[in-house]
Amino acid sequence: MLPGFGVSLGITLAYLGAIVIIPLTALALRPWELGLAGVWHALSDDRVAAALKLSFSLSALAALLNAPLGLLIAWTLTRYEFPGRRLLDALVDLPFALPTAVAGIALTAIYAPTGPLGSLAAKVGLKTAYSPLGIFIALVFIGLPFVVRALQPVLQDLDREVEEAAQTLGANDLQRVAFVVMPVLGPALISGVSLAFARAVGEYGSVVFIAGNMPLRTEIAPLLIVIKLEQYDYAGAAAVGLAMLGISFGALIVINTAQVVLANRGRR
Known part of the structure; x- marks a missing residue:
């Protein structure tokens, strides 16, 4: 002891x-x-169901997109030397450093119909700000650093001699990545994706400005909780929070199970 x-x-x-x-x-x-009937009534309300579906579906999609993006960025920052690498590495942490409200205002200014990127998207018929696509962009923005920072230490510690040995034995680049690198990176990648998902589900400040907050369309679950609190419906707000907690806990069990399975395969 x-x-x-x-x-x-x-x-x-x-x-x-x-x-x-x-x-x-x-x-x-x-x-x-x-009461049981009251909780069921609160959670079965169309507005609550739509907000929960929007928050969790877009959070999952954003986390899945951050997986290849984060892997690509972490690989580039770890394996290559180029001018401006340290600056790019520092910029990865920008969503951590920015207050969420500032990030939301900045994203809204960029992707609004009159913004530089929003106007370009509007020309091809895409509405970015004040739509689910805008929420998705914000969730990708705030979740990407989690994936990058989870992968970087593993990539730095990965023994390149193992990759060189596989290449010597005749493995091509695709086989080397699939059978040598990815089994080692798998648990860290899943960890980063799960952190990005968890952050996205509960995100409020960077999403509320770009979402438009239209009930049944672009209203996220955290905003609905705030609205219920402002209406002094504390039990209803807690019911929505409990539903989010239950869904998140179930997703966490699935993610941790997959992480353990991949870690055991990597050891073999």
């Missing part, structure tokens, strides 16, 4: 209890003030 373990464990459990367990317990208990 390490000296000070008892004190450290006590502080850890107290911190987790105050920051994680107690708030989640309150979230799980508050909706039942409405």
Whole structure:
């Protein structure tokens, strides 16, 4: 037993209890003030169902798109030397550094119909801002750094001699990436994608400006929770939050299972 373990464990459990367990317990208990029928009525409302579907579907799609984008960026930053590499590496963290409201305003200015990119998209018939596509763009923006930063340390520690040995034995570039590199990167890639998904599901500030916030069309679940709180419907807001927690927990179980399976295959 390490000296000070008892004190450290006590502080850890107290911190987790105050920051994680107690708030989640309150979230799980508050909706039942409405009764079972009331909770079901709150969650089966068309507006709530549409907001949950929009938030989780677009978050999943954004996280999936960030997987190849993050892998490409991490590979480029790790494996190649070129002018401006450090600047590009620093820019990856920009969504972390920007306040979410500032990011939302900036994205709206760029992708609005009068913005530089929004006007170009409008010429080909695409509406970016104030549409689900605008929400998707914002979620990709805020989730990309998680994938890049999860992959970079693994790529830096990856022994290139293993790749060279595979190439010596006749493996082409595609086989080398598929059978040598990806089994090692798989768990880190899944971890980064899951973090990007989790951040996107609960994102509010960078999405609320570009979304347009039209009920049943571009209204995200976090915004609906805020609206219910402003209407003093605390139990209804907690019911939506509980639904988000349950769906997120189920997704987390699936992601962690896939991560463990890939890690075991990588060891073999």
